[in-house]
Amino acid sequence: RIMDFVRTVLVTGGSGFIGSHLVCSLVTRQPDWRIINLDNLDYCCSPRSLQSIEGRANYTFIRGDVCNSRLVNHIFKTENIDVIFHLAAKTHVESSFESPSSFQRVNVDGTRVLLGAAQQARHQPQRFIYVSTDEVYGASLDEVFDESSPVRPSNPYSATKAAAEHLVRSYWDKYKFPIIITRSNNIYGPRQYTEKVIPRFLSLLQLNKKCTIQGTLPKSRHFLFVSDAISAFLLVLEKGIVGEIYNMGTSCEIPIMQLAKELIRMVANISQKNLSLPLNVLMYRPRVDLRYPIRSEKLQQLGWRAEVSWAEGIRHTVKWYQDNPDFWSDLSEDQEQIRSRLEKAPKNQ
């Protein structure tokens, strides 16, 4: 049965944390758009993330690698792709020091392959949205970054994201290929894989283990709830100006120590006076990344506001992890991985 779809959207990395929220939201809110998800189902994916939309007429899943130019070219030859959201990436900062080459391959080569295929497609795409990160600015002590701040990535993950950004921009410079880049703060919410800080703390607490914080310097992160991130992506698609970069930031800055204590209180119901919080502060950290404050006025001028408060977002997230303790079945293995990583000598100081 041929249906008339008004738009075809290719999401790469659509089975991951952010990608699955984006795909679910597009498939349910835009029944007249066709959504294609290209993902190779890396270790950080669960098929359950997209269960709610499986079998929908406007959803197609292609299991494959963004670096596979034959496959990617074939997709652009056989489908009339109007919009690309490029999210497929290796995303775990700590692992990027252990296997930088896989980060280089997926994040840089994968972006090159996708860009090349998209730009040469017979059916010209209207938008190519590259989902990048605030980490390309490097850490800050007190500077607040805007889109024109210099890019100073300080780990292989952010270095490959920055390299991919430059590739993407070069297609704008040379061909006026309609790219847009987003640089967002840390995104959190249900279904995030357990290697990232909030689910990691929650998983450790579920296993009756201590939350471990590395380093002696105070560290904090800005957290954006996933539904606010999705609304920003959709707004950038409709109203963003091609060739531009948009920060996606939040004023919600949480010191990691406070985050751990807050989660401990929420999960374990321990009063602040309790002397032995399940908290473990280690005096080592391979790199000190302090904070990533960014300005988002450009995005706000398009009409975007974060709507979910920290209190609401974290309550919702904690409840989801409590209601779905088996979603990530390899929790204990993950805990082992975390421990072994922490026990290793710092290699990158």
Ligand SMILES: NC(=O)c1ccc[n+]([C@@H]2O[C@H](COP(=O)([O-])OP(=O)(O)OC[C@H]3O[C@@H](n4cnc5c(N)ncnc54)[C@H](O)[C@@H]3O)[C@@H](O)[C@H]2O)c1
């Ligand atoms: N999570 C955050 O806080 C955050 C913040 C800013 C930007 N980002 C960016 O958003 C994107 C998605 O991040 P996430 O947190 O959802 O990460 P994630 O690790 O949950 O998802 C990444 C997805 O990419 C897929 N993938 C990996 N290699 C692939 C390959 N070779 N071919 C096809 N698919 C591949 C994985 O299977 C996974 O589904 C990434 O590009 C990341 O850099 C994330």
